[in-house]
Amino acid sequence: MLLDRDGVINQDRADYVRCAADWVPIPGALEAIAALEAAGCRVAVVTNQSGLGRGLFDRAALDAIHEKMRDAVASHGGRIDACFFCPHVPEDDCECRKPRPGLLREALRRFDVPPARALMVGDREVDLVAARAAGCAAVLVQSGQGRADDVAFAVEHAIPVRSDLGAAVRDLLAGDFEQALG
Ligand SMILES: [Mg+2]
Ligand SMILES: [Zn+2]
16 A cells, blocks of 8 residues: 555645644544554555755654654554655656656565555545556545545546545455555
8 A cells, every 4th residue: 555645644734744743643544554554455655745855854854754653653553664755846857756656666666566456545636646657546535635626637537535544444445446455
């Protein structure tokens, strides 16, 4: 399972999640990740963090945020197996910033999972576009800053839409989506 971070696991903020104190989990997200762990599903986070490239926070702050996230997940019995982030700004024209698929491909390579066996959960169209480019299925969740455009894109491409990660994982584990657990 590939998870976007902001708006999926934790509350998104218009002014960026800049430090560990800014990181606040979305209700049900930690339990959902624990349910994935219990089902034998590995979890990787794939997140655009242009705040690094913009100088809004540094690598140490990002590491502290991710340590808090991993600890919070662990306290619910779950595990995040890896975090992949893009530190660039759009002008860098990198291959890893979603909607490009670089981060997702790196995660799939690391875990040796074929794209067809992976599911990406995100709250924005860029997550869905990246998933399609990487050859993964996707689910849109409406727990972030997503707008009508994001839902329209999902509907147009027959991508399931769920309220949040808790609902997405519940339905995944109930067999609602075709993908096996990567
Ligand atoms: Mg997001
Ligand atoms: Zn990048």
